[in-house]
Amino acid sequence: MHLFCLASAQQLVLNLVSGLATALAVRLGVFEEQAHLGWNFVLFVWTPAIWGVLALARLFGGSGTLRARVAAAACLAGSAALILGLLQPYQAWYPRHDEDDEAEAGSRPRFELTQEATEAQPRLLAARLGELKPQRRGVVDLYAITFAPYADQDVFMRESNMVAGVMADRFDTRGRTIQLVNNAGTVGQWPWATPLNLRRAVQRAAKLMDRDEDILFLHLTSHGARSGHLAAEFGPLSVEQLTPRELKAMLDEAGIRWRVISISACFSGSWLAPLSGDGTLVMTAADADHTSYGCGRLSDLTFFGRAMYDEQLRTQTLSFEQAHAAARAVIKQREEEAGKDDGYSNPQISMGSSIRGRLDALQARLGTTVRR
CATH class of the missing domain: 1.20.58 (Methane Monooxygenase Hydroxylase; Chain G, domain 1)
Known part of the structure; x- marks a missing residue:
């Protein structure tokens, strides 16, 4: 013993x-x-x-x-x-693809993570970044980046495309816009929406723009969490979720001085405090405690994206602040009519004291006449 x-x-x-x-x-x-x-x-x-x-x-x-x-x-x-x-061979178990999900997706193309697709991405990113035009001396230029990391619902891809179009048509960003999109239908058109690609796009814009004069516009569209994480999905590719602190670090490292940041996601009010600053305008689709609306599989655009960009900024005003104020009332009415049962999304805005002058200069250059 x-x-x-x-x-x-x-x-x-x-x-x-x-x-x-x-x-x-x-x-x-x-x-x-x-x-x-x-x-x-x-x-x-x-x-x-x-x-x-x-x-x-x-x-x-x-x-x-x-x-x-x-x-x-x-x-x-x-x-x-x-x-x-x-000594027996190791075999992992993987869940099979749900046929009901495939049927619900209808005719949407499925993303295949092939070697060809993987090797094409760096070339596509380099090409799109290479197409961006340099700043114009003495002109307040706006550079635009849209970021749609959730591939399972086309509403985010559509919103990215719509916002990029509004920026090009109304804010003179043609040639100074890049979309980062996770969607099987845009694999050959736009680089993937990953935090690393976003960092590279921000760095490229910083090199081309006059950082004392020009403004960087960012529109993020996806599902959101109370924790501040922006949902990312592009299976079978693994994509990290972006956070407000990571985005701020990207912008700080690139030396971007003037920033307009738009977040179309549930609970996006949680992005307000980490991103706010003297040279920053932050606009969100909801406060930190409520969901936004219109991000379902059958939605064409989110309620925020439609009211803010497709309606107000496209036809009514060149002021982000005025567009956001008008969109709030429209969104509240539409949410009530749609029967949203968890309370008003309550979109938020934070305007830094210094960036107001830059935006006024941009608006003065573009003119106050609405171009239809």
């Missing part, structure tokens, strides 16, 4: 050392995915286990009794079965 306790204590120490070593190896990247039969797995996991089994078998077998020898044989047999099980 005394020897058994010593063997058990020795095994506990070995397991503790093995566990700590395994955790450190995983942290350092020593283990590779599915490399369960590699030398590293044997060293950190199998060796202590085999050592413990052999120690117990030696202990039982050396006692001389029949019962002890049977116990030793059982230990060895169990170990052999375990080893044979581990």
Whole structure:
């Protein structure tokens, strides 16, 4: 009994050392995915286990009794079965595609993550960034980036395209606009909407614009979470979710001084505080506690995108502030008529004291006459 306790204590120490070593190896990247039969797995996991089994078998077998020898044989047999099980090929389980989802999507194309599509993306991004025109001396230019990272619903792709069109037609951004879109239908047209591509687009715009004079416009459209994360989906591609602090860091690193940021997403009011600043205008489709509306599979545009851009800025005004104020009333009425049951989305706005002058200069250049 005394020897058994010593063997058990020795095994506990070995397991503790093995566990700590395994955790450190995983942290350092020593283990590779599915490399369960590699030398590293044997060293950190199998060796202590085999050592413990052999120690117990030696202990039982050396006692001389029949019962002890049977116990030793059982230990060895169990170990052999375990080893044979581990030697079997590793196979992971993946959920099958839901046919009901496919039927609901109708004729929407499905994204196939092929080698050709992957290799084409860097070239497409470089080409689109290369098409952006440089700033014009003495002219307040507006550079526009739209970001639609949620591929499962076409409403975000449509809103990205609509907002980009309004910016080009009404704010003279033609040749200074880039769309980043996750959608199977735009794979060959626009770069993917990933945080890394957004960072590259912001950096390219910063190099082309006069950062003391020009303005960067960003429109983000997707589902939103209370935590401030902007939903991203483009299966089977894995896309990280953008946060307001990550966006602010991108803009700060690029040295963008004048910023107009528009977020069309649920709970987007949570983006207001992290992004607000003296040289920044932030507009959201909702406050931090309510959902926005119109982001379903059957929607053409979100309620915010339609009222703010497709109606107000397209035909009524060149003032973002006036358009947002008018859109609030329209959105409230439409949400009530649609039966939105979780309260008014309550779109928010934050205007920095310094950027107002830049926007006034832009509006003066563009003229107050509405072009239809």
